[in-house]
């Protein structure tokens with residue numbers, strides 16, 4: 219196979235690259251060259267190796283990738299909630315222009331739950347079983363807002379109403395175990411949104427729910443984003459889920475960014491062989507009964523000894539020699555898109571490009587086909 223020469227490319231997200239963030243709302247969050255590692259007894263697990271992306275106020279942004287790609291570590295790094303022995307080793311995390319890595323633990327505590335919140339797959343990680351949901355929402359509100367107990371209680375009732383809990387005046391006095399799984403998820407969202415945060419990070423929020431409730435939750439998140447103006451980072455391995463909520467999607471693999479695009483463009487014209495693989499593996503897409511699911515063969519790289527070149531090289535059916543030898547550069551093939559893959563270098567051979575185009579055409583989906 220022909221190698222590529224170093225054509226026009228950039229190494230990271232340019233600081234004035236507004237087009238990638240879409241729209242004109244002010245920038246809310248920006249990750250610059252973020253590296254996070256876990257210093258385990260067997261060595262340094264390099265979980266994130268240079269993550270860049272930015273998000274605007276009110277935007278719905280999706281992060282997708284298989285298990286182990288670094289999605290949760292990205293969100294825990296942003297919130298400064300990495301478990302021991304994890305540590306951010308390099309990079310910047312700018313929230314409204316201020317570096318979160320430079321903040322004290324006290325400053326971070328006052329941001330979390332207020333302007334910056336997170337929900338997890340399991341609501342019981344956020345809800346305390348020994349207090350009523352009302353008491354818990356009131357506690358969050360009074361920690362961050364100078365309001366009376368009565369006012370906080372009224373707002374808790376309103377919060378439950380907003381997330382669609384019937385009879386909120388009564389339910390506010392109930393304990394978490396008195397709610398069904400889907401309703402508990404709504405309570406968790408009400409608590410996360412109590413202070414009308416600027417950013418909600420939702421890590422696999424619907425994975426444990428059945429499909430009908432999952433759809434209701436996604437509708438709810440869309441609805442609340444419109445009402446409150448909270449930006450959302452939705453983390454999932456499920457492309458169908460992000461397609462329902464997010465306007466822009468970041469694809470991660472092996473602790474690195476593979477590709478970023480608007481949701482429509484990502485499905486219509488995936489540019490990275492990894493994204494193509496993810497699309498071909500989507501269950502339930504509308505490509506007819508004869509369509510076969512094609513899981514990506516192989517396993518993710520060992521992050522104790524990450525590959526020298528592209529992290530996807532061992533599983534990539536289109537890999538070139540250079541992919542093994544050098545980390546891919548970041549290409550901006552068109553406005554609003556970026557992709558880290560040598561096949562997009564101007565020095566890539568015609569043969570390599572046409573193999574990529576053929577793989578892409580076999581995987582592209584319309585948004586309607588992605589929706590479950």
Ligand SMILES: Nc1ncnc2c1ncn2[C@@H]1O[C@H](COP(=O)(O)OP(=O)(O)OP(=O)(O)O)[C@@H](O)[C@H]1O
Pocket residue numbers: 256258263265283284285286287288289290291292301302303304455521
């Ligand atoms: N506590 C830890 N100790 C050591 N390594 C860790 C730890 N937590 C995460 N990692 C490493 O970070 C990598 C990325 O983990 P992360 O949880 O971010 O993946 P993910 O994309 O969110 O996957 P999943 O969907 O399964 O949660 C893991 O593969 C693992 O190598």
